[in-house]
Amino acid sequence: xxxxxxxxxxxxxxxxxxxxxxxxxxxxxxxxxxxxxxxxxxxxxxxxxxxxxxxxxxxxxxxxxxxxxxxxxxxxxxxxxxxxxxxxxxxxxxxxxxxxxxxxxxxxxxxxxxxxxxxxxxxxxxxxxxxxxxxxxxxxxxxxxxxxxxxxxxxxxxxxxxxxxxxxxxxxxxxxxxxxxxxxxxxxxxxxxxxxxxxxxxxxxxxxxxxxxxxxxxxxxxxxxxxxxxxxxxxxxxxxxxxxxxxxxxxxxxxxxxxxxxxxxxxxxxxxxxxxxxxxxxxxxxxxxxxxxxxxxxxxxxxxxxxxxxxxxxxxxxxxxxxxxxxxxxxxxxxxxxxxxxxxxxxxxxxxxxxxxxxxxxxxxxxxxxxxxxxxxxxxxxxxxxxxxxxxxxxxxxxxxxxxxxxxxxxxxxxxxxxxxxxxxxxxxxxxxxxxxxxxxxxxxxxxxxxxxxxxxxxxxxxxxxxxxxxxxxxxxxxxxxxxxxxxxxxxxxxxxxxxxxxxxxxxxxxxxxxxxxxxxxxxxxx
Amino acid sequence: xxxxxxxxxxxxxxxxxxxxxxxxxxxxxxxxxxxxxxxxxxxxxxxxxxxxxxxxxxxxxxxxxxxxxxxxxxxxxxxxxxxxxxxxxxxxxxxxxxxxxxxxxxxxxxxxxxxxxxxxxxxxxxxxxxxxxxxxxxxxxxxxxxxxxxxxxxxxxxxxxxxxxxxxxxxxxxxxxxxxxxxxxxxxxxxxxxxxxxxxxxxxxxxxxxxxxxxxxxxxxxxxxxxxxxxxxxxxxxxxxxxxxxxxxxxxxxxxxxxxxxxxxxxxxxxxxxxxxxxxx
Numbered sequence: 164x165x166x167x168x169x170x171x172x173x174x175x176x177x178x179x180x181x182x183x184x185x186x187x188x189x190x191x192x193x194x195x196x197x198x199x200x201x202x203x204x205x206x207x208x209x210x211x212x213x214x215x216x217x218x219x220x221x222x223x224x225x226x227x228x229x230x231x232x233x234x235x236x237x238x239x240x241x242x243x244x245x246x247x248x249x250x251x252x253x254x255x256x257x258x259x260x261x262x263x264x265x266x267x268x269x270x271x272x273x274x275x276x277x278x279x280x281x282x283x284x285x286x287x288x289x290x291x292x293x294x295x296x297x298x299x300x301x302x303x304x305x306x307x308x309x310x311x312x313x314x315x316x317x318x319x320x321x322x323x324x325x326x327x328x329x330x331x332x333x334x335x336x337x338x339x340x341x342x343x344x345x346x347x348x349x350x351x352x353x354x355x356x357x358x359x360x361x362x363x364x365x366x367x368x369x370x371x372x373x374x375x376x377x378x379x380x381x382x383x384x385x386x387x388x389x390x391x392x393x394x395x396x397x398x399x400x401x402x403x404x405x406x407x408x409x410x411x412x413x414x415x416x417x418x419x420x421x422x423x424x425x426x427x428x429x430x431x432x433x434x435x436x437x438x439x440x441x442x443x444x445x446x447x448x449x450x451x452x453x454x455x456x457x458x459x460x461x462x463x464x465x466x467x468x469x470x471x472x473x474x475x476x477x478x479x480x481x482x483x484x485x486x487x488x489x490x491x492x493x494x495x496x497x498x499x500x501x502x503x504x505x506x507x508x509x510x511x512x513x514x515x516x517x518x519x520x521x522x523x524x525x526x527x528x529x530x531x532x533x534x535x536x537x538x539x540x541x542x543x544x545x546x547x548x549x550x551x552x553x554x555x556x557x558x559x560x561x562x563x564x565x566x567x568x569x570x571x572x573x574x575x576x577x578x579x580x581x582x583x584x585x586x587x588x589x590x591x592x593x594x595x596x597x598x599x600x601x602x603x604x605x606x607x608x609x610x611x612x613x614x615x616x617x618x619x620x621x622x623x624x625x626x627x628x629x630x631x632x633x634x635x636x637x638x639x640x641x642x643x644x645x646x647x648x649x650x651x652x653x654x655x656x657x658x659x660x661x662x663x664x665x666x667x668x669x670x671x672x673x674x675x676x677x678x679x680x681x682x683x684x685x686x687x688x689x690x
Numbered sequence: 691x692x693x694x695x696x697x698x699x700x701x702x703x704x705x706x707x708x709x710x711x712x713x714x715x716x717x718x719x720x721x722x723x724x725x726x727x728x729x730x731x732x733x734x735x736x737x738x739x740x741x742x743x744x745x746x747x748x749x750x751x752x753x754x755x756x757x758x759x760x761x762x763x764x765x766x767x768x769x770x771x772x773x774x775x776x777x778x779x780x781x782x783x784x785x786x787x788x789x790x791x792x793x794x795x796x797x798x799x800x801x802x803x804x805x806x807x808x809x810x811x812x813x814x815x816x817x818x819x820x821x822x823x824x825x826x827x828x829x830x831x832x833x834x835x836x837x838x839x840x841x842x843x844x845x846x847x848x849x850x851x852x853x854x855x856x857x858x859x860x861x862x863x864x865x866x867x868x869x870x871x872x873x874x875x876x877x878x879x880x881x882x883x884x885x886x887x888x889x890x891x892x893x894x895x896x897x898x899x900x901x902x903x904x905x906x907x908x909x910x911x912x913x914x915x916x917x918x919x920x921x922x923x924x925x926x927x928x929x930x931x932x933x934x935x936x937x938x939x940x941x942x943x944x945x946x947x948x949x950x951x952x953x954x955x956x957x958x959x960x961x962x963x964x965x966x967x968x969x970x971x
Contacts (some may be wrong), residue, residue: 201694201698203694203695270824274826280723280726281724282723282727285715285716288712288715450698453701458701461705461708464712520955574935640783652738656732656833657736682739686728687733689725
């Protein structure tokens with residue numbers, strides 16, 4: 164029987180079988196077709212099997228069949244929407260793995276982060292990726308909105324897409340903000356306390372909303388659990404739902420808008436025809452997406468490894484100790500800035516609500532049918548003005564702006580901050596020679612004759628301290644300053660460093676003291 | 691090459707580069723994790739030092755040398771070498787410290803030498819038992835205390851005085867004091883467990899800005915805000931040592947000084963101590 168089977172028959176049979184299986188898996192594309200697509204060749208069969216995929220495959224049926232050539236120009240979209248979605252998937256994957264190591268209770272949360280850092284291979288990498296992905300998603304979704312605004316792409320039939328985009332911007336911020344609390348360190352605890360206290364300012368239901376969010380008057384076990392569930396279940400589900408709607412509108416209904424100059428500008432019919440040419444999803448758009456994904460992953464990994472990006476982690480949350488410089492996450496600095504300008508309810512709730520309402524109604528407020536920048540001077544001016552205002556408000560939202568700290572407190576906070584390293588903690592351990600050093604009394608050079616190589620770093624910090632004190636004396640809010648730096652050997656590998664300033668407060672003429680001490684261990688090396 | 695091919699090519703290169711970076715990063719993971727462990731341990735000791743100072747030093751001394759008649763020393767060779775066998779503790783030193791600090795002690799295990807502060811002899815510190823501290827904070831304190839192990843020396847426990855003790859009546863007539871003996875009494879009682887302005891030494895010595903305790907005692911009881919009943923520098927020191935709540939120098943919290951010295955010192959001891967302190971000008 165074997166003799167009757169020719170080798171070529173067998174080969175053809177096997178190839179047919181493989182081709183059949185491949186067609187089932189790819190939902191319509193055979194081996195030859197796959198090869199042609201990868202090579203950028205035209206379709207091998209008619210009707211085009213690359214379109215068949217879009218009707219038979221679930222994953223591909225939500226993808227676009229084609230985009231118009233003009234809309235894929237890099238300088239038109241900058242791929243901002245793509246990268247926002249990319250970051251969302253990065254967050255989903257890293258987040259899923261991080262969930263394995265995390266326990267949402269105040270007793271365990273911080274400890275689980277410490278364990279993640281010192282006991283889980285690639286734990287730090289995952290955490291850094293998750294954190295930088297979150298920042299990226301907020302930045303890119305905002306830039307995406309700016310782009311849509313300036314190209315006038317929110318108009319007419321795309322107004323509903325704009326609305327879903329706004330919802331997504333809100334969800335992105337909520338995702339990022341709810342994740343902020345989870346490490347349960349000082350940074351997290353106080354940023355979220357500041358953030359949720361804005362909710363409290365809402366009229367009528369403010370107190371209830373705050374209670375609902377925090378689970379108690381102050382954030383505790385209940386609050387952490389609620390934020391955790393918001394972060395890992397509620398918001399991601401909502402985001403997936405709205406992203407689907409948003410994306411479907413773009414990919415299957417209206418496509419990406421053409422650049423305004425090609426759509427309504429003074430360009431030749433030929434150019435318009437070229438701009439309207441279809442670019443198929445398979446293989447052009449798909450390969451471009453794969454390429455962008457690779458590029459994004461590469462840049463992300465580069466940033467957290469060689470780039471040195473590191474997710475911050477302060478000391479464990481302590482409801483009893485309010486840090487000196489409490490600040491909201493950076494994407495809420497503008498709101499913090501507004502709060503400094505006036506009443507909490509007006510600035511923190513009513514104006515932001517109006518702002519959101521204006522953005523929602525934008526397609527209906529802006530009745531100008533044109534999309535080119537030159538034809539919509541008012542919209543462009545308003546857009547630029549809004550951006551500048553946002554930047555300025557964010558600057559005003561910084562803790563350093565507008566809040567006058569006592570100079571003594573400021574100096575000591577700058578040299579020896581409550582969190583993080585600061586100049587004093589960065590002095591090499593060996594150079595911390597025990598002694599009491601007084602500004603203006605102790606000579607600032609050759610402070611450690613007993614050490615073989617002296618203590619240049621200690622001297623530099625002491626010089627900085629002396630200079631800051633001299634400057635404060637000149638400004639005159641505090642005068643007659645006696646400034647001390649005391650270093651004590653406290654334990655094996657442990658020193659105690661005290662900064663003390665005794666001064667006359669020029670406001671009430673009283674003699675006052677401000678002092679702070681820290682302990683510094685030899686092995687403490689990181690932020 | 692078509693655009694599709696170029697993109698597939700660059701994408702492949704990028705993914706390989708990414709994998710390579712992750713691989714190289716992964717080679718150092720063991721070292722990195724060890725480094726984080728060290729750093730976190732260092733932070734635990736730093737925070738423990740802070741907490742020890744605010745919660746424990748009042749009774750166990752700022753340097754953990756203990757206060758005779760009150761609380762045992764922790765920065766002590768005996769504590770690290772023999773304490774666990776003495777009480778047949780099966781766990782580690784850290785466990786023992788965490789357990790003791792968490793739940794406190796209802797009664798002292800060594801009532802003759804270290805009776806503690808009464809009942810309970812040591813309060814509970816864990817929030818689980820009505821104390822002020824979280825579990826991780828207590829573990830940090832334990833890390834700090836265990837860090838003394840390498841350097842701890844033997845702390846001599848002073849003998850309990852024989853004969854009549856001085857009591858708390860400051861008008862009591864005291865015998866003639868001996869300066870030199872007074873200094874040994876001060877050392878024996880480990881006053882510097884608390885009365886210390888490091889790095890200059892005991893707090894009763896003169897500093898750049900203040901004279902010694904002798905001169906301070908002479909002026910303090912004549913000041914307007916003085917609320918005690920002393921009529922002389924000797925009585926002022928007498929009162930300060932045995933009636934610790936009669937007058938507290940402004941700037942210091944109440945109840946810092948143990949009120950038990952009246953029952954620990956003989957007339958002669960106290961007279962010597964006062965003579966010594968008055969000589970420091």
